[in-house]
Amino acid sequence: MTKDLERDLGLVSVVAISTGAMIGSGIFVLPGIAMNEAGPSVILAFALAAVLVVPAALSIAELGTAMPDAGGDYVFIERGIGPAAGTIAGLGTWLMLMFKGALALVGGMFYLDVLVQLPSHAAAAVVIGTVLILINLFGVKQTGQLQSIMVVVLIVILSVFVIATITRVDGAQYEPFFDDGYSGLIAATTTVLVSYAGVTKIAAVAEEIENPGRNLPLGLFGSLILTAFLYILIVFVLVGVVDPAQLADSNIPMVDAVDAVGWAGVWVLDSAQLLFIAVAAIVLAAILALVSTANAGVLTASRYPLAMSRDDLLPDQFAHVHSRFRTPTTAILVTGGAMLFIIVALPVEDIAKTAGAFQILVYALVCASLIAFRERPLEWYDPDFHAPGYPWVQIFGIVSGLYIISQMDLLPQVGAVGITVFGLAWYLWYARSKVDREGVAVDAARRQAGRQFVSETESRLDEATTDGDEILIALRQDASRLEENRLLQVAAPVAQTRGSQIRVVRFDEVPDQYPLDQATGQTPSDIEFEERTDDLADQYDVDIEVGEIVSHDTKHAVVNYAERRGVDLIITRSDPVSRLRTLFGRDSDWIMEHAPCDVVFVQPGAFDSLSELAIVTDRSPFNDPLKIELADAIAGVAGANLRFVFAAGDDPSEQYLETIQDYHDELDNRCYAPVEGVVVKSDDTDALVESLAGADMVMLSTVTHRRLPDLLFAQRSDRVAARLDQPVILVHSQKSRRTTFLEPIIDRVLFRS
Numbered sequence: 001m002t003k004d005l006e007r008d009l010g011l012v013s014v015v016a017i018s019t020g021a022m023i024g025s026g027i028f029v030l031p032g033i034a035m036n037e038a039g040p041s042v043i044l045a046f047a048l049a050a051v052l053v054v055p056a057a058l059s060i061a062e063l064g065t066a067m068p069d070a071g072g073d074y075v076f077i078e079r080g081i082g083p084a085a086g087t088i089a090g091l092g093t094w095l096m097l098m099f100k101g102a103l104a105l106v107g108g109m110f111y112l113d114v115l116v117q118l119p120s121h122a123a124a125a126v127v128i129g130t131v132l133i134l135i136n137l138f139g140v141k142q143t144g145q146l147q148s149i150m151v152v153v154l155i156v157i158l159s160v161f162v163i164a165t166i167t168r169v170d171g172a173q174y175e176p177f178f179d180d181g182y183s184g185l186i187a188a189t190t191t192v193l194v195s196y197a198g199v200t201k202i203a204a205v206a207e208e209i210e211n212p213g214r215n216l217p218l219g220l221f222g223s224l225i226l227t228a229f230l231y232i233l234i235v236f237v238l239v240g241v242v243d244p245a246q247l248a249d250s251n252i253p254m255v256d257a258v259d260a261v262g263w264a265g266v267w268v269l270d271s272a273q274l275l276f277i278a279v280a281a282i283v284l285a286a287i288l289a290l291v292s293t294a295n296a297g298v299l300t301a302s303r304y305p306l307a308m309s310r311d312d313l314l315p316d317q318f319a320h321v322h323s324r325f326r327t328p329t330t331a332i333l334v335t336g337g338a339m340l341f342i343i344v345a346l347p348v349e350d351i352a353k354t355a356g357a358f359q360i361l362v363y364a365l366v367c368a369s370l371i372a373f374r375e376r377p378l379e380w381y382d383p384d385f386h387a388p389g390y391p392w393v394q395i396f397g398i399v400s401g402l403y404i405i406s407q408m409d410l411l412p413q414v415g416a417v418g419i420t421v422f423g424l425a426w427y428l429w430y431a432r433s434k435v436d437r438e439g440v441a442v443d444a445a446r447r448q449a450g451r452q453f454v455s456e457t458e459s460r461l462d463e464a465t466t467d468g469d470e471i472l473i474a475l476r477q478d479a480s481r482l483e484e485n486r487l488l489q490v491a492a493p494v495a496q497t498r499g500s501q502i503r504v505v506r507f508d509e510v511p512d513q514y515p516l517d518q519a520t521g522q523t524p525s526d527i528e529f530e531e532r533t534d535d536l537a538d539q540y541d542v543d544i545e546v547g548e549i550v551s552h553d554t555k556h557a558v559v560n561y562a563e564r565r566g567v568d569l570i571i572t573r574s575d576p577v578s579r580l581r582t583l584f585g586r587d588s589d590w591i592m593e594h595a596p597c598d599v600v601f602v603q604p605g606a607f608d609s610l611s612e613l614a615i616v617t618d619r620s621p622f623n624d625p626l627k628i629e630l631a632d633a634i635a636g637v638a639g640a641n642l643r644f645v646f647a648a649g650d651d652p653s654e655q656y657l658e659t660i661q662d663y664h665d666e667l668d669n670r671c672y673a674p675v676e677g678v679v680v681k682s683d684d685t686d687a688l689v690e691s692l693a694g695a696d697m698v699m700l701s702t703v704t705h706r707r708l709p710d711l712l713f714a715q716r717s718d719r720v721a722a723r724l725d726q727p728v729i730l731v732h733s734q735k736s737r738r739t740t741f742l743e744p745i746i747d748r749v750l751f752r753s
Contacts, residue, residue: 010210010215011214011215011218011219011222014209014215014216014218014219014220014223015151015218015219015222015223015226016150016151016152017296017299017300018199018219018220018223018224018296019151019155019223019226019227022195022196022197022199022223022227022293023151023154023158023227023230023289023292023293024104024107024195024289024290024292024293026046026192026195026196026227026231027158027195027230027231027234027235027254027289028107028108028111028252028253028254028286028289028290029103029107029251029253030191030192030195031234031235031238031247031253032247032248032249032250032251032253033191034046034188034191034192035188035238035239035244035247035248036248036249037180037184037187037188037191038179038180038184038185038187038188039176039177039178039179039180039184039244040173040174040175040176040177040178040179040239040244041177041178041179041180041184041185041188042188042192042235042239043232043235043236043239044185045185045188045189045191045192046192046195046228046231046232046235047228047232048185048189049189049192049193049195049196050196050224050227050228050231052189052193052363052397052400052401052404053193053196053199053224053363054224054393054397055363055367055393055394055396055397055398055400056073056199056362056363056366056367056397057199057220057221057224058387058388058389058393058394059076059366059367059369059370059387059394059397060073060076060199060220060366061216061217061220061221061385061387062217062370062383062385062386062387063076063366063369063370063373063383064076064212064216064217064220065212065213065216065217065383065384065385066373066381066382066383066384067079073089073093073362073365073366074086074089074090074093074304074307074308075307076366076369076370077089077090077362077365077366077369078090078311078313079369079373080368080369080370080372080373081365081368081369081372083311083313083427083431083432083435084424084427084432085365086308086311086313087308087313087423087424087426087427087431088419088420088423088424088427089362089365089423090304090305090307090308090313090423091304091308091419091422091423091426092358092361092362092419092420092422092423093301093304093358093359093362094301094304094305094335095419096197096358096359096419097297097300097301097304098297098301098335098338098339098342099342100194100197100293100297101129101293101294101296101297101298101301101339102125102129102294102339102340102342102343102346104290104291104293104294104297105125105128105129105290105291105294105339105343106121106122106125106343107251107286107290108125108128108286108287108289108290108291108294109121109122109124109125110251110252111252111254111255111282111283111286111287111290112124112283112286112287114252114255114279114283115279115280115283122343122344125343126340126343126344128291128294129294129298129336129339129340129343130336130340132291132294132295132298132336133298133332133333133336133337135295136295136298136299136302136327136332136336137322137325137327137329137332137333138325138327150288150289150291150292150295151288151292153284153285153288154285154288154289154292155226155230157281157282157284157285157288158230158234158285160281161234161237161254161257161258161278161281161282161285162233162234162237164261164278165237165241165257165258165261166233166236166237166240168240168241168261169236169237169239169240169241170240170241171240173239173240173241173244174239174240186404186407187407189404190404190407190408190412192231193359193360193404194359195231196224196227196228197359199220199223199224199227212384213383213384213385214384216385217385234254237257238253238254238257241257241260241261242256242257242260243260246260252286254282254285254286255279255282255283257282258275258278258279258282259275259279261278294339297339298332298335298336298339301335302328302331302332302334302335302336303328303331304331305318305328305330305331305334305335306318306319306321306328306331309331311435312431312434312435313427313430313431313434313435314430314431317330318330318331318334357405357408357412357413357415357416358415358416358419358420360401360404360405360416361401361405361416361420363397363401364397364398364401364402366397367393367394367395367397367398367401368394368398370387370390370394371391371394374390374391469495469498469499469500469501469568469569470500470501470502470503470565470566470567470568470569471491471494471495471498471500471501471502471503471567471568471569471570471571472503472505472558472561472562472565472567472569472570472571473487473488473491473502473503473504473505473571473572474505474507474558474561474570474571474572475487475504475505475506475507475572476506476507476554476572476573477506477507477508477509479506479573483573483604484504486602486604486727487571487572487573487602488502488504488544489634490571490600490602490630490634490729491542491569491571492542492637493633493634493636493637493638494569494629494630494633494634495542495543496542496633496637497629497632497633497636500568500569501543501544501545502542502543502544502545503544503545503546503547503565503567504544504545504546504547505546505547505548505549505561506547506548506549507548507549507551507554507557507558508548508549508550508551509550509551509552509553509554509557549561554587555587555590555591558570558572558591558595559590559591559594559595559596562595562596562597563596567596567597568597568598569597569598569599569600570591570595570597570598570599570600571599571600571602572588572591572599572600572601572602573601573602573603573604574588574601574602574603574728574730575587575588575601588601589704592702592703592704592732593704595734596734597734598626598731598732598733598734599731599732599734600630600729600730600731600732601702601729601730601731601732602727602728602729602730603721603727603728603729603730604727609696610634610635610638610640610696610697611638611639611640611641611696612640612641612642612643612694612695612696613631613634613635613638613640613641613642613643613695613696613697613698613699614642614643614644614645614691614692614695614697614698614699615627615628615631615642615643615644615645615698615699616645616646616647616688616692616698616699616700616701616717616720617644617645617646617647623701623731623732623733624701625733626731626733627699627701627731628644628667628670628671630699630729630731631673631699632671632672632673634697635671635672635673636672636673640673640696641673641674641675641676642667642671642673642674642675642676643675643676643678643695644664644667644675644676644677644678645678645680645688645691645692646660646663646664646677646678646679646680647680647682647683647688648660648679648680648681649681649682649683650681650682650683652679652681657679660677660679661677661679663677664677665677678691685716685719685720685723688716688720689720689723689724692720692724692726695726696726697726697727697728697729698720698721698724698726698727698728698729699728699729699730699731700717700720700721700728700729700730700731701717701730701731701732702717702718702730702731702732703732704732717730
């Protein structure tokens with residue numbers, strides 16, 4: 001029987017765990033190292049690093065409220081991008097947190113050595129690490145309470161330190177502020193960025209957070225703001241009171257700051273007594289900070305193997321949860337044991353630095369995962385918190401993360417590559433044979449699309465029986481009789497099925513400088529247009545009204561007319577597709593974007609003989625119902641068969657194929673025309689075009705073209721239509737609005753079709 005984790009962590013514990021995971025080496029170890037790289041601008045480096053973490057924090061907050069499961073960013077990456085990326089992120093973050101926790105324990109012993117002569121820093125770190133492991137085994141509630149106490153005491157001590165020292169800063173020590181220029185600032189930012197890693201790690205224990213929809217985002221940003229403020233304020237003091245050369249070489253910069261402040265005449269104690277009390281308080285704060293970092297490391301790191309085991313990416317033993325304490329005992333013991341081994345046997349500081357670059361890579365992957373989830377129509381994805389500024393914030397997070405990695409030294413870059421290779425090797429050797437799934441943003445979108453196809457199609461076909469619809473055939477002024485006949489061949493069967501009236505309107509466009517009232521007179525061409533339209537009405541036995549509109553802009557006139565008349569469907573000819581037209585904007589794109597109803601575009605080609613109509617179904621549920629309704633009506637009048645072609649992609653899961661088969665069976669029951677279902681098990685355009693061979697007409701979906709993405713990646717419908725010799729109908733449902741300009745890129749990357 002599967003056991004669940006207990007939800008015991010409130011808002012205070014969430015802030016404490018996240019803050020405790022950050023306030024550690026960032027204050028007590030890294031300022032000296034970063035000062036050596038940037039000079040006084042190290043203050044700005046801490047602020048800039050906090051800004052760079054915001055995209056990942058926003059993404060984590062949204063994803064965490066949608067999926068409050070143990071494992072945090074691993075879960076989001078695995079669900080969004082797939083198990084291979086999830087394995088790399090999970091194992092890499094697990095290792096990184098263990099290294100960071102081990103570094104925090106060792107760094108704390110340097111401060112303790114100021115007051116107590118330790119025979120061995122490593123031995124003392126092992127003892128404290130063992131105590132933390134035991135505390136984590138007994139329960140997450142006890143861990144959260146311990147973390148809250150340590151963080152409160154830590155903040156009090158640091159606040160007193162700032163109050164007592166900020167008046168002693170020397171303004172001359174901030175000049176020149178950009179001592180090493182832009183390159184130094186960037187180098188320092190890459191160094192201190194890992195100080196904020198803990199802000200996203202609280203999502204690893206999201207399954208144990210009470211009311212995660214509220215407490216997770218509040219805890220994340222509360223801890224980030226608090227920590228960034230403390231970092232900037234304390235580093236400002238350190239730079240202002242400690243000699244620059246001394247600070248750049250210091251392993252205990254906070255103690256050096258206490259030594260540098262003159263204590264004579266402060267309160268009633270002499271300077272020696274005050275110095276001892278101040279040093280003791282700072283040592284206590286350092287130990288609390290670094291031990292709390294290690295404690296948070298044990299707590300959050302152990303949830304990664306737990307989550308990966310649940311997903312069959314690690315052995316089942318890691319998923320074991322103690323029946324009494326509700327803690328993942330195996331994961332905690334292995335994580336804690338590995339940290340103790342690292343303390344004793346490995347050069348912790350160097351290895352921890354290499355893990356920093358990987359952490360930034362994880363930030364970028366988290367941002368990419370949010371984009372993947374947002375851009376797919378996932379029925380179950382319903383977060384309580386929505387990240388503001390989407391998708392620009394996430395794009396900034398990805399680009400800035402990759403840029404920061406590119407500016408790092410060779411060793412961190414090699415370390416990130418090494419962790420990535422290790423994670424991929426483990427996936428290929430152990431996990432690949434045990435999992436049969438894609439990223440949820442891919443697989444779930446496909447399966448959900450299949451389920452929604454059925455319900456949406458049923459709803460559309462039921463609505464199609466309603467009388468009173470109005471169909472607009474929008475003709476350009478240069479439309480030929482053949483084009484009019486072609487558009488009516490599409491509209492008439494639909495009008496018969498719906499009981500609709502058809503309005504055939506020719507839109508004449510005149511130059512802006514030409515008065516419209518001078519272009520409204522009837523010409524012989526207008527009379528001929530009305531006469532042949534009357535003949536077409538008799539031929540198709542439908543109610544047709546004819547009209548003409550003169551305007552300075554045809555696309556605006558079409559949309560205005562449709563809004564004024566309450567039109568339910570616009571049928572018009574399709575613009576030729578070219579990158580030049582996409583660059584400068586196409587009339588059909590503007591109509592799709594602004595029309596109050598569905599729009600159908602008909603490409604050239606005669607429909608004189610129609611025995612089979614092929615319909616390429618979408619991965620979204622919006623356009624398919626309209627296509628199926630139109631196709632069934634056209635095929636019913638012509639006595640043709642329907643062939644529904646579904647591109648399932650490479651290596652589709654059996655569950656997905658079963659869903660599509662159910663969909664085809666349901667179509668066979670709901671359509672009047674005979675139905676054949678075809679599944680193309682490929683993402684290749686050639687395979688899809690080949691499956692359409694033999695059909696007399698093809699129906700595809702289309703959406704508005706976004707200039708930059710569609711210049712880079714042509715839409716699938718455009719690529720397929722360009723390869724076909726048959727006449728093509730392009731269908732656009734009013735519901736199928738793109739969420740952002742990213743959708744064509746996501747389709748290309750995730751589905752490669």
